[in-house]
Amino acid sequence: xxxxxxxxxxxxxxxxxxxxxxxxxxxxxxxxxxxxxxxxxxxxxxxxxxxxxxxxxxxxxxxxxxxxxxxxxxxxxxxxxxxxxxxxxxxxxxxxxxxxxxxxxxxxxxxxxxxxxxxxxxxxxxxxxxxxxxxxxxxxxxxxxxxxxxxxxxxxxxxxxxxxxxxxxxxxxxxxxxxxxxxxxxxxxxxxxxxxxxxxxxxxxxxxxxxxxxxxxxxxxxxxxxxxxxxxxxxxxxxxxxxxxxxxxxxxxxxxxxxxxxxxxxxxxxxxxxxxxxxxxxxxxxxxxxxxxxxxxxxxxxxxxxxxxxxxxxxxxxxxxxxxxxxxxxxxxxxxxxxxxxxxxxxxxxxxxxxxxxxxxxxxxxxxxxxxxxxxxxxxxxxxxxxxxxxxxxxxxxxxxxxxxxxxxxxxxxxxxxxxxxxxxxxxxxxxxxxxxxxxxxxxxxxxxxxxxxxxxxxxxxxxxxxxxxxxxxxxxxxxxxxxxxxxxxxxxxxxxxxxxxxxxxxxxxxxxxxxxxxxxxxxxxxxxxxxxxxxxxxxxxxxxxxxxxxxxxxxxxxxxxxxxxxxxxxxxxxxxxxxxxxxxxxxxxxxxxxxxxxxxxxxxxxxxxxxxxxxxxxxxxxxxxxxxxxxxxxxxxxxxxxxxxxxxxxxxxxxxxxxxxxxxxxxxxxxxxxxxxxxxxxxxxxxxxxxxxxxxxxxxxxxxxxxxxxxxxxxxxxxxxxxxxxxxxxxxxxxxxxxxxxxxxxxxxxxxxxxxxxxxx
Amino acid sequence: xxxxxxxxxxxxxxxxxxxxxxxxxxxxxxxxxxxxxxxxxxxxxxxxxxxxxxxxxxxxxxxxxxxxxxxxxxxxxxxxxxxxxxxxxxxxxxxxxxxxxxxxxxxxxxxxxxxxxxxxxxxxxxxxxxxxxxxxxxxxxxxxxxxxxxxxxxxxxxxxxxxxxxxxxxxxxxxxxxxxxxxxxxxxxxxxxxxxxxxx
Numbered sequence: 001x002x003x004x005x006x007x008x009x010x011x012x013x014x015x016x017x018x019x020x021x022x023x024x025x026x027x028x029x030x031x032x033x034x035x036x037x038x039x040x041x042x043x044x045x046x047x048x049x050x051x052x053x054x055x056x057x058x059x060x061x062x063x064x065x066x067x068x069x070x071x072x073x074x075x076x077x078x079x080x081x082x083x084x085x086x087x088x089x090x091x092x093x094x095x096x097x098x099x100x101x102x103x104x105x106x107x108x109x110x111x112x113x114x115x116x117x118x119x120x121x122x123x124x125x126x127x128x129x130x131x132x133x134x135x136x137x138x139x140x141x142x143x144x145x146x147x148x149x150x151x152x153x154x155x156x157x158x159x160x161x162x163x164x165x166x167x168x169x170x171x172x173x174x175x176x177x178x179x180x181x182x183x184x185x186x187x188x189x190x191x192x193x194x195x196x197x198x199x200x201x202x203x204x205x206x207x208x209x210x211x212x213x214x215x216x217x218x219x220x221x222x223x224x225x226x227x228x229x230x231x232x233x234x235x236x237x238x239x240x241x242x243x244x245x246x247x248x249x250x251x252x253x254x255x256x257x258x259x260x261x262x263x264x265x266x267x268x269x270x271x272x273x274x275x276x277x278x279x280x281x282x283x284x285x286x287x288x289x290x291x292x293x294x295x296x297x298x299x300x301x302x303x304x305x306x307x308x309x310x311x312x313x314x315x316x317x318x319x320x321x322x323x324x325x326x327x328x329x330x331x332x333x334x335x336x337x338x339x340x341x342x343x344x345x346x347x348x349x350x351x352x353x354x355x356x357x358x359x360x361x362x363x364x365x366x367x368x369x370x371x372x373x374x375x376x377x378x379x380x381x382x383x384x385x386x387x388x389x390x391x392x393x394x395x396x397x398x399x400x401x402x403x404x405x406x407x408x409x410x411x412x413x414x415x416x417x418x419x420x421x422x423x424x425x426x427x428x429x430x431x432x433x434x435x436x437x438x439x440x441x442x443x444x445x446x447x448x449x450x451x452x453x454x455x456x457x458x459x460x461x462x463x464x465x466x467x468x469x470x471x472x473x474x475x476x477x478x479x480x481x482x483x484x485x486x487x488x489x490x491x492x493x494x495x496x497x498x499x500x501x502x503x504x505x506x507x508x509x510x511x512x513x514x515x516x517x518x519x520x521x522x523x524x525x526x527x528x529x530x531x532x533x534x535x536x537x538x539x540x541x542x543x544x545x546x547x548x549x550x551x552x553x554x555x556x557x558x559x560x561x562x563x564x565x566x567x568x569x570x571x572x573x574x575x576x577x578x579x580x581x582x583x584x585x586x587x588x589x590x591x592x593x594x595x596x597x598x599x600x601x602x603x604x605x606x607x608x609x610x611x612x613x614x615x616x617x618x619x620x621x622x623x624x625x626x627x628x629x630x631x632x633x634x635x636x637x638x639x640x641x642x643x644x645x646x647x648x649x650x651x652x653x654x655x656x657x658x659x660x661x662x663x664x665x666x667x668x669x670x671x672x673x674x675x676x677x678x679x680x681x682x683x684x685x686x687x688x689x690x691x692x693x694x695x696x697x698x699x700x701x702x703x704x705x706x707x708x709x710x711x712x713x714x715x716x717x718x719x720x721x722x723x724x725x726x727x728x729x730x731x732x733x734x735x736x737x738x739x740x741x742x743x744x745x746x747x748x749x750x751x752x753x754x755x756x757x758x759x760x761x762x
Numbered sequence: 763x764x765x766x767x768x769x770x771x772x773x774x775x776x777x778x779x780x781x782x783x784x785x786x787x788x789x790x791x792x793x794x795x796x797x798x799x800x801x802x803x804x805x806x807x808x809x810x811x812x813x814x815x816x817x818x819x820x821x822x823x824x825x826x827x828x829x830x831x832x833x834x835x836x837x838x839x840x841x842x843x844x845x846x847x848x849x850x851x852x853x854x855x856x857x858x859x860x861x862x863x864x865x866x867x868x869x870x871x872x873x874x875x876x877x878x879x880x881x882x883x884x885x886x887x888x889x890x891x892x893x894x895x896x897x898x899x900x901x902x903x904x905x906x907x908x909x910x911x912x913x914x915x916x917x918x919x920x921x922x923x924x925x926x927x928x929x930x931x932x933x934x935x936x937x938x939x940x941x942x943x944x945x946x947x948x949x950x951x952x953x954x955x956x957x958x959x960x961x962x
Contacts, residue, residue: 010919047923059808084926094807123793155940162763163793226943245942338895377858378894417831418860519835
């Protein structure tokens, strides 16, 4: 497709056209346009001119004469190709003189559609748009017959009001509302086009056009809608189409309903069940007395009901029952999945007023659909948009929403790059005290979920195992009954059946070959950022007990991750960061979980596999294992911690080459602990003095030696003065959170100074 | 409504930096927001146009990475198609939708629907709460017509020189950016008019 060479050569040539050559070209075109006839060579030139104008970054100004010629062609030519080309060229240029000059085209009415497009693109202010809309509305009033161009008035107006709703005055809105009612409700039901052109062909030879028909071929049963079919369409039928296409936007922009549901109007009409004949307009109350806006709403409502009816002739309902039945019919049909979202929105907005049980809707939208259609990018996008738009309401009206997070994560697992920014917005709403731990596990296993979904699809596509071929071992594992439970848990749709599975490491082994699948790698790349969001949110909804549990999960999972390159390192980095934050927020966590933290710190193998996390755990122990943070911290606890860390330090320095960072953090931690229990000081001092004397054979480079020895020196000199060491290494919280004038001690000197200054009469 | 429609490259182009996308066609339906809100009131019309082109280029780049990532993840092998195989090319096309957040590059949020056909992408940028089903269908329809009428599966350069055909196509199927609820008969009517135009 598209030889790069040809295309880019053409672009290059257009860029590089010289100024002289360009001016000559302008002259040639101007001469060509002077003639009465505009043949292929004119078209050619215009196309070339457009390419030149469009391919440069900087806007060119055309010579005035050429500009005028192009403009008059655009407005007055009856050859569509000329109007299209001239409009396109003019869109790429600037108006001929001075800023703010709009095209004065009030004498050209009706405004051709391509010209209007040009004016729209060059509108420089809201006043320009207002002027354009007035012009358009005036042409509507005139109702000229024939040419297609006036039919684009509505799309043009829709664009204008999207960006400048104020460009239509109240009168305009009323006028248009009336016209919209006419077009929506009273368009002709005869087939248009053929006989209405009049002209040469009259007489009995021409068949009279019949009425329009429904989609199933029956004669149209009620008023014309976009679901009516005909050989050709008349102008007002086209207007019906354009009216309906902009209706939703129009109603949202100008008809904000402040007086409750429309459905209450419908209550007084009788419901007819199962009737084939359309009952919509037959039972409509006389609405002529309503003001235009209300009348439009009423007619829109009827129109929509008729559309639903036309989609399936079996049912006639009003408002809520209508939507409810639609849901009932569609929720089992997955190909209609995207229609279910507007229905869900309807339930969310009106469910409480109508006192309807919406549970089945939510189960479908949050539970079933993501599980079945996780690979539909449009459904994913729309579901996430729905959640993002309605977060507050979902939180208050749909308590079970968070319950479905395992299902909702499937969209993300399948298409992480496209959806991760959406999930950054949505994830906080899924974090609750009830879901926190399970959610953390699920996030960490997101790549596994991706792999499982891939296998699920593949398994469905190739039901029979390929005999002896390139069968994936993970696919076989997926199908084998022995591991069924693992995958079932991973692919579950609802939360609450356990935080994670027991044989997680088995699962990781089974999915080992998935670690280099692109989709799995993309999924793994999105986990760290989501973990950040998770941890930032979870602190706001958890009590200390829950946070303690999370710390345990952190430690446990640090060695239980799918083995994707760089994934483990990234996760450890996130864990380290948040472990610090958590402990800083709740220092007593350290004492609470001291056993597990000590176990982690005491395991030497952790140093090699998780250095980052290890140093942070050691730091946290050193910093917060103190009676000033938690009164339960006994001397014994401090001592046992000290001994554990000391043992590790001896082990790593006597065999192997430990990283200096690990060593220095151990040293600092030991010093801190020793400062709290003074009989430990001699033990650590002994080691430190050995360092000073240079027994650091286990260090790698010169810089490392310097770093370790310097730290050793500082700590050793500090520990010679135990009370000083205590206040430096375990500062009271008062010192770390200064209170300035509120603190009696800190304010004394300034107070004295002030008083002295005031009373000193010298 | 639709903010803009563009056709741009998704494969590496020798004259561009990696990751960049060459925009072969773009049509913006919306008036320039900066001019209306007064946000860019210090900019002249020339600079506003430049700004608009830059914004379109940003969208093209975003969609290009979305297409690339999606193709990578699916691991499908691209099948080369030639002139005459437009329907096959369309069937094989990747599709998706990308959210463009605030400021990326327009002040408000947008959704960019894309169809990746071989080395090109066809992108529709819509307002966030637009009817995506309708937009998706419209995009597929427009793409099919582009492929057929501009002979894009061939080696030619019609997409550049005959861009008025795309203008007319958009003018019928997406007038001024308005998505239309066209049933098959309305569509047929429009396609008849289009065929007449393209035959010139």
